Amino acid sequence: MRRTGGTGATIPPRATATRERPILDFLKPRYIPMNRRRRIYEGKAKVLYEGPEPGTLIQHFKDDATAFNAKKHEVIDGKGVLNNRISEHIFSNLNDIGVPTHFIRRLNMREQLIREVEIIPLEVVVRNVAAGSLSTKLGLEEGTQLPRSIIEFYYKNDALNDPMVSEEHITAFGWATPQEIDDIMALAIRVNDFLSGLFLGAGIRLVDFKMECGRLWEGEMMRIVVADEISPDSCRLWDIKSKDKMDKDRFRRDMGGLIEAYTEVARRLGIMGENEKAGPAAGPRLVQ
Ligand code: AIR
Numbered sequence: 001m002r003r004t005g006g007t008g009a010t011i012p013p014r015a016t017a018t019r020e021r022p023i024l025d026f027l028k029p030r031y032i033p034m035n036r037r038r039r040i041y042e043g044k045a046k047v048l049y050e051g052p053e054p055g056t057l058i059q060h061f062k063d064d065a066t067a068f069n070a071k072k073h074e075v076i077d078g079k080g081v082l083n084n085r086i087s088e089h090i091f092s093n094l095n096d097i098g099v100p101t102h103f104i105r106r107l108n109m110r111e112q113l114i115r116e117v118e119i120i121p122l123e124v125v126v127r128n129v130a131a132g133s134l135s136t137k138l139g140l141e142e143g144t145q146l147p148r149s150i151i152e153f154y155y156k157n158d159a160l161n162d163p164m165v166s167e168e169h170i171t172a173f174g175w176a177t178p179q180e181i182d183d184i185m186a187l188a189i190r191v192n193d194f195l196s197g198l199f200l201g202a203g204i205r206l207v208d209f210k211m212e213c214g215r216l217w218e219g220e221m222m223r224i225v226v227a228d229e230i231s232p233d234s235c236r237l238w239d240i241k242s243k244d245k246m247d248k249d250r251f252r253r254d255m256g257g258l259i260e261a262y263t264e265v266a267r268r269l270g271i272m273g274e275n276e277k278a279g280p281a282a283g284p285r286l287v288q
């Protein structure tokens with residue numbers, strides 16, 4: 001497997017002779033080097049590793065960008081780091097306003113600790129403005145404001161190219177129950193309202209986004225939570241004034257400038273450290 005650039009987890013030096021460890025040493029928490037961790041799942045842009053405690057996983061953001069069901073693939077240095085930070089910001093805000101998510105905390109530049117959930121095999125897309133596949137399908141000009149927000153479901157299946165499905169398909173094939181669909185739609189609306197406001201405050205229009213949900217088991221109880229990631233890879237974000245694209249369409253449509261756009265999203269959300277706001281015009285800085 002390709003190793004990502006130098007920004008991955010740093011591996012602290014390990015005790016050399018295992019046999020010399022004092023008894024009970026195993027009780028101490030310790031880092032598990034990346035290559036020793038059990039890999040649970042590898043997707044196109046992320047890897048999931050076994051977490052430090054039962055019921056947790058580590059979500060690792062790669063630099064890989066794919067489009068059109070991985071027919072187009074490129075490694076874009078730094079994308080994983082930006083998506084990790086942006087997704088952390090969004091998920092921790094969602095947790096704070098009482099929208100349940102799988103997110104626990106960010107661990108390092110590329111990784112976050114998450115709760116293990118049973119992923120529901122649906123991509124839930126919420127649209128506010130016509131763009132992408134909706135524009136193509138219905139012949140709507142990109143940028144047309146929709147009469148109301150529209151929720152769509154796609155069946156997560158690469159071999160089938162993630163086909164759009166209806167609630168009828170979802171319940172008939174047992175991917176989710178009618179009650180779960182209600183919960184997913186209620187979550188999708190709350191996430192859309194929150195994200196629209198968050199981005200509006202940063203001078204960005206939330207055109208549409210994709211989210212995934214999972215079942216979180218707590219003893220006998222189960223609830224639906226927001227899972228996966230929410231980042232410029234999974235949203236369409238347009239600058240309000242210039243209408244510039246600040247999302248993965250820059251890659252899909254060969255426009256270039258993806259890292260610059262994602263960095264600008266992070267900067268406007270106020271999540272880049274003071275030192276990362278490069279340039280002499282950045283104003284006074286905090287002395288650290
Ligand atoms: N999306 C869908 N599958 C993967 C992703 N990331 C997101 C797109 C876009 C929205 O879902 O990034 O924000 C709708 O995509 P489309 O292609 O159906 O118009």
Ligand code: ASP
Nearest residue numbers: 044066067068069070071
């Ligand atoms: N998620 C990708 C896209 O938005 C599809 C893929 O990875 O193939 O185009």
